[in-house]
Amino acid sequence: MPTLADSFMTALGLISSADPDLLEIVGLSLRVSLTAVLIATLVGLPLGAGLAVFRFRGRGALVVLVNALMGLPPVVVGLMVYLVFSASGPLGVFGLLYTPTAMIIAQSILVAPIITALTRSTISDLLGEYDDTLRVLGANRWDVVGTLLWDARFSLATALLAGLGRALAEVGAVMLVGGNIDHVTRVMTTAIALETSRGALPMALGLGMILLALTLILNAVVIALRSRLEAYAHG
Amino acid sequence: MIKYIFFATALCIVSPALADRPILLVQSTTSTQNSGLYDYLLPIASVALDLDIRVVAVGTGQALSNAERCDGDLLITHARAREEAFVEAGFGAARYDLMYNDFVLIGPASDPAGAKTATSIAEALARIAVTNAIFVSRGDDSGTHVKELSLWDGIADVAAASGHWYRETGSGMGATLNIAIGMGGYTLTDRATWLAFENTGTHEILHEGDPALFNQYGIIPVSAAHCPTVNSEAAEALTAWLLSSGQAHIAAYQLGGAQLFFPNTE
Numbered sequence: 001m002p003t004l005a006d007s008f009m010t011a012l013g014l015i016s017s018a019d020p021d022l023l024e025i026v027g028l029s030l031r032v033s034l035t036a037v038l039i040a041t042l043v044g045l046p047l048g049a050g051l052a053v054f055r056f057r058g059r060g061a062l063v064v065l066v067n068a069l070m071g072l073p074p075v076v077v078g079l080m081v082y083l084v085f086s087a088s089g090p091l092g093v094f095g096l097l098y099t100p101t102a103m104i105i106a107q108s109i110l111v112a113p114i115i116t117a118l119t120r121s122t123i124s125d126l127l128g129e130y131d132d133t134l135r136v137l138g139a140n141r142w143d144v145v146g147t148l149l150w151d152a153r154f155s156l157a158t159a160l161l162a163g164l165g166r167a168l169a170e171v172g173a174v175m176l177v178g179g180n181i182d183h184v185t186r187v188m189t190t191a192i193a194l195e196t197s198r199g200a201l202p203m204a205l206g207l208g209m210i211l212l213a214l215t216l217i218l219n220a221v222v223i224a225l226r227s228r229l230e231a232y233a234h235g
Numbered sequence: 236m237i238k239y240i241f242f243a244t245a246l247c248i249v250s251p252a253l254a255d256r257p258i259l260l261v262q263s264t265t266s267t268q269n270s271g272l273y274d275y276l277l278p279i280a281s282v283a284l285d286l287d288i289r290v291v292a293v294g295t296g297q298a299l300s301n302a303e304r305c306d307g308d309l310l311i312t313h314a315r316a317r318e319e320a321f322v323e324a325g326f327g328a329a330r331y332d333l334m335y336n337d338f339v340l341i342g343p344a345s346d347p348a349g350a351k352t353a354t355s356i357a358e359a360l361a362r363i364a365v366t367n368a369i370f371v372s373r374g375d376d377s378g379t380h381v382k383e384l385s386l387w388d389g390i391a392d393v394a395a396a397s398g399h400w401y402r403e404t405g406s407g408m409g410a411t412l413n414i415a416i417g418m419g420g421y422t423l424t425d426r427a428t429w430l431a432f433e434n435t436g437t438h439e440i441l442h443e444g445d446p447a448l449f450n451q452y453g454i455i456p457v458s459a460a461h462c463p464t465v466n467s468e469a470a471e472a473l474t475a476w477l478l479s480s481g482q483a484h485i486a487a488y489q490l491g492g493a494q495l496f497f498p499n500t501e
Contacts, residue, residue, distance in 0.1 A: 087305035087464050095464075097306055098260065098291060179291035182274075197409025198269050199434030 010206030022207075026214065029187040032100055032174070033167035036107030040115050040163055043108075045156065048119025049145045052127055063120065069113035074106075075172030081106040082176045098179040103187070106173040111163040118159035123148050157226045161219055168215055188214075256287040259469040262299075262307035264378055265407050267452070268292035270427035270495050275488045280481060284472050294407060296376030302326065302455075305462035308470040310455040313378035313425070318453045327455035328467070331478055334485050334496040335451045338382060339429060340442040341412075342368075342421035350421065356445040357390055364391035367400040369420030373411050374403025378450075383423045386447060425450050427495040452496070454478070 014022045051063060083089050085097040085105075096102045126148045134144050149156070171189035178185030180194060188211045195204035267273055268290060277288045293301065295312040302310050303326050311333065312318055321327045340359055342350060348368040353359035363370050372393070373380035387393045393401045402420065404411045408428045415422040416436040424432075429440070454477060456470035477485070482498035489495070 086301075087462065089304075092305075092464075098289065179289075181289045181291060184289055194268075196413065197265070197407050199409060199412060199432040201434050 004205075006202040007205035007209060010202045011209045014206065015210065022210070024183065025186055025188055025191050026210070028100060028185070029168060029189075029211075029214075032103045032187060033107060033164060035104045036111055036167050037115075037160060037164045039104070039108040040111035041160060043112050044115030044159075044163075045119050045149060046145070047112075048116040048121075048159075049123045049149050051116070051120045052123035053141055053145050053148070063117075066113050066117045066120065070117050072110055072113065073172065074110055074170040075176065077106050077109050078173035078176030081109070081173065085177065097177065098181060098185060100178070100185060102177040103174045103185060106177050107167045107170070110170060110173060111167050114163045114166055115159050118162060119149075119152075119156060122152050122155050122159065126152055154226050154230050157222055161222055164218060165215060168211065168218075256281075256285055257466060257469050258287045258289060259309060259466055259473055260307045261288060261290045261309045261311060261473075262302045263290050263292045263311045264295045264298060264313050264452070265292045265409070266313070266379075266425045266428045267311060267496075269409055270431040271490060272427070272485070272488055272496060276481070276484055279484055280473060280476055283480070284469075284476055286469050286473065288473065294373070294375050294377030294379075295381070296378075302457050305457070305464055308457055308466045309473060310457065311452060312455070313450055313452045314381045315451055315453060317378075317381065318455055322455060322458075326458055326461050328458045328471075330453050330455045331474065332500050333452045333454040333477060334482075334498045334500075335449060336426050336496050337443065337450050338379065338423050338448040339426050339440045340421060340423055341415070341429060341438050342441045343419045344437045344439050345419075346441055348421070350441045353442060356386060356442055356447050359442040360386060360390050363421055364396070364400075369415075369418050370401050371411055371415035371418060371420040371422040372401060372403045373408065374405045375407070377408070379408060379423060379425060382450070386423070427490075430490050430493055430495060451499075 048066075051059065051066065081102060082097065084091050085094065085102050086092055087097070096105075127144070130148070130151075131144075134147065139147065169189065171193055174185070174187055175190050175193065178187070178190065180186050180190040186194075188207060192204050192207045192211070195201075195207060263273075269292075273290055277290070280286070281288050291298075291301070291307065295314045295317065298307070298310055298312050299317060299321055301307055303321070310318070310321075310327065318327070318330045322330045340350060340356060342348070348359075348363040348366040350359040350362055353362055372383060384393070397403055402414075402418070404414050406414070408424055409432065411422055412424060412428070412432055413434060414420075416434060416438050421441070426443075454474055456467060456474050457465045459465050459467040478500045482500060485496050485498045486494065
């Protein structure tokens with residue numbers, strides 16, 4: 001059994017030597033997951049706010065659906081995206097299978113419901129607070145969506161972080177659609193799975209520590225940025 | 236602002252074209268990757284053939300089904316009957332013997348079933364079945380799983396024992412080894428994966444050398460008639476290389492002083 005110390009030393013060794021393979025894998029992980037979160041944000045923020053503000057038939061069912069989709073199993077999303085982009089699938093002609101693009105698409109599908117649902121919940125709470133005021137001011141529903149999204153911008157950072165956490169942590173989808181191809185589609189989580197299957201447990205756990213540290217840093221950056229901007233906005 | 240966000244997103248999505256070398260996608264069994272053979276062999280082949288060789292390492296069953304869907308140009312697998320059926324069905328252009336090694340039975344050094352003193356793999360498995368010692372199976376339709384099931388034939392009804400002493404992981408070789416070691420169970424593995432495996436615990440090879448444990452690897456270029464999108468030229472080029480000058484490189488690959496794969500093309 002590998003001791004934590006072994007793994008920690010492995011991780012330190014990789015970092016201090018700026019291992020080129022490690023940098024490549026970390027870089028791809030960041031590129032894939034950050035892009036997926038960006039796409040999911042562009043979809044999820046307006047969709048979530050719209051769900052909170054507009055009243056229409058089937059809204060309740062839609063809210064339940066979006067909330068449930070937060071629990072989408074990555075391996076199922078991976079399988080669906082694989083079948084769609086497979087050479088014999090409907091979108092096979094694009095040749096996207098086993099590319100980072102396919103991984104971004106799969107992760108966007110995983111993250112979008114999380115951002116949508118958390119945005120809806122945040123905006124819904126705000127709406128309860130401000131709805132009357134906004135009505136008195138004569139704001140139409142679209143104005144309300146815009147105003148509340150702007151007002152909630154700092155709280156919504158948490159929704160983005162939740163989405164980013166999901167994207168960086170999942171392995172099931174990127175393994176299936178990316179194929180864990182060395183120097184092409186290998187990311188942190190698939191590298192960890194590979195090292196585990198080689199029985200190289202200290203290396204696998206070391207990579208896990210680096211991934212955790214990375215997530216920690218990203219969260220710290222977002223929180224720091226948020227409080228800076230918040231102080232600026234209110235100051 | 237929004238315009239820039241879209242622009243940045245588009246930039247991130249579109250992969251920069253890094254290499255203009257032709258891409259060859261290999262659907263492969265895992266043992267050839269886990270043992271480090273590809274890390275050694277493919278850079279040599281890439282240079283010799285000027286190809287960008289990409290490997291998706293999954294079990295033999297999944298490799299064959301991915302290739303049947305045209306998601307690959309070349310197959311390297313180890314389940315002869317399946318491979319011949321694949322070519323027979325028109326999915327593969329042809330099948331060639333590439334190399335061989337052997338399967339080994341591993342288990343805890345304490346060997347509760349007494350497999351070590353068995354004179355054949357059949358006897359070793361029979362002892363495991365009789366003593367209800369834990370046997371961990373791949374259960375994933377891989378080449379190793381197919382071989383393992385053929386070995387049980389006539390010895391024990393493993394389907395009936397599944398969930399009792401016979402445990403199917405439905406996972407790759409590495410994951411199955413980790414589980415077998417965690418449970419103190421026996422399992423069948425190809426020798427290359429075992430020799431490259433680092434988390435061996437107190438497990439060791441308990442039976443080896445039976446002719447029934449022979450492990451033949453085959454190579455199949457995917458049929459262009461079945462998959463028009465396939466890169467046949469590259470697949471044929473790597474096949475020809477592996478069956479000629481590549482054979483010496485396969486033989487030269489060693490791990491811990493042991494040769495892992497033995498080239499044996501006709």
